[in-house]
Amino acid sequence: MSTEPVHRPSPAARALPRPHEGVWPGLAEVPVAPLRARVAESLFRRAVRTLPVTVVMPDGETLGTGGPRMDIRRPGAFFARLGTSSKIGFGEAYMVGDWTSPTPADLLTPFAARLAQLVPPALQRLGRRWVEARRPDDEVNTLEGARRNIHRHYDLSNDLFALFLDETMSYSAAWFPPGGDDLAAAQRRKIDGILDMAGVTEGMHVLEIGTGWGGLAVRAARRGARVTTLTISAEQASLAERRIAEAGVADRVQVLLRDYREARGSYDAVVSVEMIEAVGERFWPTYFATLDRLLRPGGRVGLQSITMPHDRLMVSRGDHTWIHKYVFPGGLIPSVEAIEANLAAHSSLRIARRRSLGQDYARTLAHWNARFQERRACVAALGFDETFRRMWEFYLAYCEAGFRVGYLDVFQFSLHRR
Structure with missing residues (x-):
């Protein structure tokens, strides 16, 4: 097992302000229109x-x-x-x-x-x-731009995310069994589902693009796989390493602070859960070509992606929305058609299987919002003000509504080579 260390951010990157530090510039001013x-x-x-x-x-x-x-x-x-x-x-x-x-x-x-x-x-x-604002040029997901965008959301505070996520620290759609409502169990079921989509078994070397806080890497390692997992969030990398060590699988999991475009080597399986939404349309070809480049012959990709209807993607892809400004700068949710087109044009991969978890995501978000509301005092104790609390509450409710009505969906895909 390689012992390559986690790369730490530069002093300049560490000095970037977090959204809750200081005032909300201009927000209190009412537009004169x-x-x-x-x-x-x-x-x-x-x-x-x-x-x-x-x-x-x-x-x-x-x-x-x-x-x-x-x-x-x-x-x-x-x-x-x-x-x-x-x-x-x-x-x-x-x-x-x-x-x-x-x-x-x-x-x-x-x-x-x-x-x-x-x-x-x-x-x-x-x-x-x-009238509507267009996307700022500085939010384009170049190597440096992607790090800035991810820093603004995922480096907010590990303690904040721990307040409303379950014990697996999974920040993506759960998969509830019929009649079940245990969030942690549903998250483990989701992780097992995407590992199955990638065909992960004992003895494999698995690449994970988007570490999160290490839950999937731990689960894969417990299947007997060796895992290399990539993230560009320094906060996530630090906590993921600790959680992986506490789970007793540090000898089988390597956490690298590295962009997917900088990945090297070849792997028996590649897994990426709700990371493509942060890639941006300009880099979708690079992302899918990278999956193809890193996958060994006979291997499979397990991809989990939020999706929107293709016609809505076409008319809104250049818009700068509230979600971009306050929650996910530089993000863009693809459509299934856009994923299929990019796979066909820029890789030898195709969608062999798919599973929709849209309604499960609505339930997941309801769980998160309930937990967040129950812990308001803890959120304030972490230094987040009332404006932030209302921002986060709106974000979770806004997303839940989108999944409830099918405006948003989320799929687990199994990608095979043609």
Whole structure:
């Protein structure tokens, strides 16, 4: 077993500020855009008129056909943010308390179900051209850009993630058995499912792209495999090494702080769980070519990916959204069609088997949000302010709603060579 050490980040990388350190620049300032605010209010009222929600204005006026409650506390600020940038302003308004809801995921579900129809197509095109922000150039996932993007999310705090994840520290969709609701057991079932997709058995040398906190590497090692696992998060690498040692498999697992593009060697199986979402469209060809290059003849790839409908990917792939600005800079969720096209064009691999876990992800996110809410005091004790708490709550609820209605899905793929 190689004893190559984990590469530590440079002093400059360690000095990068974390999102919760200091103020939220500009967030408290309400945009001055009276015309856009009026247009946004008109469109919002038109959209919720037939939605199964209850929108309550400060003067007691209610909108919607009845359902999960949304309290708009500061209408002027809410519509100004919405009019300035609908894809960012809606979430920012929640972060600062312009609107709130006792059940955010339930409220966002009807909106997610009608996402493509809420704004007329002509206004959607106009918004993309004149209103909506485009993705910043500095979030492109070059080698250095990817490290910055990953640092902003995964290096927030290992203690923060431990508050709402289960004991396996798995930050991806679980796979619940019929009638089962134990999150840790469902996460182990998911890990076993993707290892099976890759055909991982005793004696194999497995490459994992995207270490997380070491749960999959430990599980693979306990199958008798030797594992090389790659991450570009220094915080994750440090905790993963410790967890791997505590599990008693350090002699079979090597953690490298390394980008997938820098990987060398050949492996009997390659596994990558919900890492492709951080690759970016520009580098999808490189990612799939790398999987192909690193896989030995006869080997298989186990790939788990969140997906969106292809038509939505085509119209939104250049958009800069609330999720990009506050949670996953540089990210892009692919469609199944985009994965198939890139496999065909840039590798000798094809999808041989697939398994959908979309509804399981909705349940996973509900578990995470419940745990996060139960531990609010612990979140504050870690130094995260109320704005961050509302940001994280919106993020988890927003994603849960997307999976509930099928706007988002997640697949486990078994990739074989053609």
